[in-house]
Amino acid sequence: MREKQSYAGLDRFRIFAAFLVVAIHTSPFMSYSKTADFFFTKVLGRIAVPFFFMVTGQFVLAEYMDPQKRSAGRITGYLKKIALLYVIAVLIYMPPGIYAGHYQNTGLTDWLRMVLFDGTFYHLWYFPACILGVSVVCGMGRFLKMPQMFVAAGALYLAGLCGDSYYGLVREVPAAASLYEMLFSVFSYTRNGIFLAPLFLLLGALAGRRTKRMENIRLLRVLLALSFLAMTEEAFVLRHFKLQRHDSMYAALPVVMYFLYEALLLSDRRKPERRRGGRGKSAFLRTAATWIYILHPLMIIAVRGVAKKAGLEALFVENSLLHYLAVLAGSCIVSFMIALLLQGRKDEPFEKGRAWIELDQDALSHNVAALRAMLPETCRLMPAVKADAYGHGAKLVAEQLRRLGVDAFCVACAQEGVALRRQGISGEILILGYTHPKQFGLLRRYRLTQTVVDHHYAMQLNRYGRNIHVHIGVDTGMHRLGERSENVEQIASVCRMKHLVVDGMFTHLCVSDSDRRQEQEYTRSQAKAFYQLSDQLREMGLLPPGIHMQASYGILNYPDLAGDYARVGIALYGVLSTQEDTHKWQDTLRPVLSLKARVATVRTLYQGESAGYGLQFTAKQDTQIATIAIGYADGLPRALSGGAGSVLIRGQRAPIIGRICMDQTLVDVSGIDRVRAGDTAVLIGRSGEQELSVCEMAVAAGTITNEILSRMGARLERVVV
């Protein structure tokens, strides 16, 4: 599945950062106040380039830093793209450079310096710095671990700082002064790909990888404001004592950037998924920002030229603010036009091309609220997002749930937990099933909580020798996982194990869906055994903090059994296992998932002709049939073949005919007007007045909704609507 996280805030900030770069080169407030200009261009403006480095770090380097995902292809692809932009920019600026006499008396070393460090025109240093910085970081990545890389990049930054805004101090030490003079003969400034870029690239990469994130936006804003204040202070002090050789780097800058970036990411996470056009707009803004960056010096030349011709120099050249605005307006107009042109050529990602799942985010929030209302305030939802969130798409669902304040999840296995962490999901993640001892390292690395499946397993976990967070599984009668509830001593000994951090204890009810007397009694006996065990542990002073028993049916049928968590699965997705139960709760819960696919082709099957594998369907009269682009590999049960199931097209039912194939399904559309290739067929969900529920499909396929949903295929696209 493609990445669907929205980075709209980040993309808007790119434009702002590009505006700052233009400001650095035009000094908008110079006509009014030198101090204001200093603040605007030499303090605030200095966040722009590090920001661009961080974005590169997040989107290009983060994956590369992960040894399991490392692929040089993406990096080379990116470097090629930047190199191409650099060449284009050099070609644009060569003529004005020659005209201005920049390249007179330039030797080979001067050329190398220009190409590698300074840029062939004053603002173009960013491109080589990006290429050099990415190469430096990748090179380090071969030998060093992340923390060591940070130390190395930090040291480089410090060295750069000493040759930049702190050079006035460093110059006082003769040895340092001569060393730096030597360096300055290789490159004019230390704000380049070696000293400045690596630290910010790494900070960006870290932002892309980190699983533990700051969630308090207020605190972040305060920290951002404080660090920015500190940087402003630092800049003005350095300026006062005239210590700056150049003013690109401050000691407080990395701190400011860290908080700024976290704040931007957090606000993107807190906003609901962008609906239509979100990503297209983002791509547009990204391209536009790059071109503003490339073209604005040309605009400076143009504005000056035009102003001179028109005799408006007093207005558009001498007034710094109008000059800035004119340059900015010109750059924006041209860059937006270029972005528009390029956008037309790029293929927009389109998820609804073949077969896809639509997730109704309003239904999901509705269900979360409904379930919370059934539980006491002290009970936290711990949604089951195992099996790709019952087929809905674990990443999308978990992201929505995080926004709704859910901070605990359960999954079936370690891989599922790891995947969620890599997708940036924070909060508790409990693994309900078995994890092999060779994978215990993952539990720690990804901060996953493991279920103790029995006493023997607890000893294995403990032998790992480093602390692991666990919930103890207790078997009260399902006889699947968990230590038997009557083995109190064994369970107590698990609580005492040195390397186990026991955060919780739970049992699972196996007949809580039934309203038959015998099964109700069985459920009550399970609860009783669990409470008895809890009491005994409490007396020993060993009771774990988080106690839980309920899954979906437990919440609905036994509200009095609420604990500290409720491991809700199927109900969260708005249905229950059977059709009757779903009907019973249909006023409380709303189905989240719809399943849709495209009509690939429509044709006539003449009377007597047969169709599909095994020619299982024969037309009794001339029949219009449509081929739908979905099959059993997508999770459509093959048991729906031969008329057992149907789909909705243009608000009408079309029965499935013949055998369902791996990737295609035939339906009878006789009697439905104007069915055409490209039409949408609904397999689960609404079409016009009609609705097909997952329950109906489950009944037709002889199974429960849970199975239908959790077997939704990996190649289905998932879209939030």
Ligand SMILES: *Cc1c(COP(=O)(O)O)cnc(C)c1O
């Ligand atoms: C899957 C699972 C759940 C969620 O069950 P639902 O019936 O879908 O709510 C809860 N607890 C355990 C142990 C599970 O395996």
